[in-house]
Amino acid sequence: MTAGHLANLPGACPVSAYARQVSSAQAHPHGSRVAARDHCLSLARAVDRPTGAARYGRMFPGLAPLGTDPQLLMRAGVDGGICDAAVALDSLDPSRDDATEAAGWPFFGQLIAHDITADRSPIMGGVDPEALRNARAPKLNLEMLYSDGPIGSPYLYDIADPAKFLLGPDGGDVQRNVQGVALIGDPRNDSHLFALTLHIALLRAHNRIVDRLREAGVPDRDIFDKARITLTWHYQWIVVHDFLPRLVGTELVEQVLAEGGRWFAPPAGQAYIPLEFADAAFRYGHGQIRHTYQLADGGSTVPLFPDLVGFGPVAADRRLDLAQVFDLPGHPPAQRAKRLDGRLAASLIGLPEQVTGAVDTEAYRSLAVRDLLRGDTTALPSGEAVARLLGSEPLSAGELAQDWPQGTPLWFYILKEAEHRGDGDRLGPVGGRIVAEVLIGLMRADTVSYLSLEPDWQPNLPAAGPSFGMADLLTLGFDGVPTA
Incomplete structure (x- = not known):
């Protein structure tokens, strides 16, 4: 695909798709280049966000x-509890703890969770679930990346070229x-090295898209909007066609695309975040964190916390x-994610204070405790109740391996369901459907x-293969740039 094709395809050329909505835009001088159009005319305007904050729902x-x-x-x-993977680690063949998908x-x-949710309420202490507010717009629109754009968040962008993100001195850090x-x-x-590296990869991918659009002759005043929607739509495509099939299975994805949601289908412009999703099903990833990671070929292995905690220069x-955590073209297979089995790696059972802040109860340093208490605080139903509602046979007492x-x-049920109904590799009927x-x-x-x-x-x-995927986005973001 040439740069010229990129400029002319509708998905990469958002301004034409919105010509009916805006009549004109005033260019603003900024640095040595023309800035992106005023954010009030952007495709993701701050005015389109919820007033106050978006509600959660059920x-x-x-x-x-x-x-x-x-x-x-x-x-x-x-x-030492049932969610502590260290209890079983000594008796487990290390290879049996690896899932199919990359780490x-x-x-x-x-x-994705950071893109659509930001709930800053406490774990415990009189939280009314109906009063919870989401500080994020419930959209997969990369708001976590772009914030308010070059006009509203100028500190994120290059003053000499405000269509591009500003990176650290050598491009390897923010x-x-x-x-x-x-x-x-x-x-x-910035909480840990993996989230930060993926964030940087997205920043770099946006900047590379800006280069490609310029090569195609797109006017500077349109560059930022075109680059933003190009990256956002490719990100959304990856979620639907690469991420979800690995996590819930292709059959379920195709069914929801064809038939719509049976239990969640908000009208246009009326989206909300279900608590069953935010406080249970989409916390599945905590169970996929490996005990240790290798950052570079031949390097030593270290746990996620405290070794890779962020909040400082890299x-x-x-x-x-x-390439150590994603299968990229031309590289050996990456490390695999941990199998889903209801247990969390030791580094998550004892989170460092940089992540949790000061806590009154030592148990709150455990991510498993926080997940379990969160579901109780927000009044979630049991996993068995949801399974019966969906027409799925609930897990047996033997499969749960714990008397409740x-x-x-619901959070623990979804992890155990993944172990027994998804072979530890993907979510089962309840988690997958949600x-x-x-x-x-x-x-x-x-609507956009x-x-x-x-x-x-x-x-x-x-794309290196027949369909664009995560590996292509990462390759675009770090094309020719050493990451280690």
């Missing part, structure tokens, strides 16, 4: 809350202030080669997503 409003003794939840999630996919899932704090669209993407000798007197917390319907439903409710505007659209950026 996917299965007719189901009663489970309600579990918090002490039981904490015992399950702390060091980077749960981190991509984390970026720009930081004098205290090392990241200048970034979402500070959560040393040149501590960077991640993305009133029913199984995730597939929500992600596809959010895109269909977004490719699924809404051009559902038959096809990617037009270069």
Whole structure:
């Protein structure tokens, strides 16, 4: 695909698709180049965000809350509990702990979560689930990357070329202030090396798209909008056609695309985030974090925390080669994700204070405890209740390997369902249905997503194989740039 083709395809040329909505735009001088059009005319305007903050909602409003003794939840999630993978690690053949998919996919899932949700309410303490607010627009629109664009968030962009993101001095880190704090669209993407490296790859992909559009002769005043929608639509395509099939299976994805959501199908412009998704199903990735990672070929292996915690400059000798966690063309197979089995790696059972902040109860350092308590606080139903509603045979007591007197917390149920109904590689009927319907439903409710505007659209950026995928996006972002 040539640069000229990129400029002329409708999915890569958003301004023409919106000509009916805006009549003209005033160019603004900024640095040595013309800035992007005023953000009030951007495809993702701040005015289009929810007033206040977006509400959460319920996917299965007719189901009663489970309600579990918090002490039981904490015992399950702390060091030595049923969610602690270290308990079984000594007796487990290391190769049996590897899943089929590459180790980077749960981190991509984390970026998707950051793109559509930002809930800053406490874990415990009188939170009314109906009063929860989402600080993100419930759209897969890369708001975590672009924030308010070159006009509203100029510190993210290159003053000499505001259509491009500003990177660190050698392009291997984001720009930081004098205290090392990241200048970034979402500070959560600086929490550890994997999220940060993927964030940088997206920044670099945007900048490369800007170059390609210029090569195609696109006027500077249109470059930023065209580059943004090009990257956003390719990202959305990856979610639908690469990420979801690996996570829930191609058959379910095709069914939801063809028939729509049975349980989640918000009208256009009325999207919300179901609590069953945010506080249970889409926390599946915590169970896919490996015990240790190799950052570069031949390097030593280290756990995610505390070794790879972020919130500071990334040393040149501590960077991640993305070929270590994604299968990229011309490289050996990457490390694999951990199998889904209801257990979390030790580095997540004892999170460092840089991640959790100061806690009153030591148990809150466990991500498993936080996930279990979160589901209880937001009054989620049991996994068995959701399974019965969906027409799926609930897991047996033997499959759950834990006695939950009133029913199984939805988050834990989904992980065990993945172990027994998805061979540890993908989500089962309950988790898969929730995730597939929500992600596809959010895109269909977004009036400027490719699924809404051009559902038959096809990617037009270069692809190594027959279909554009995550590997192509990462290759574009780090084309010719050493990552380690």
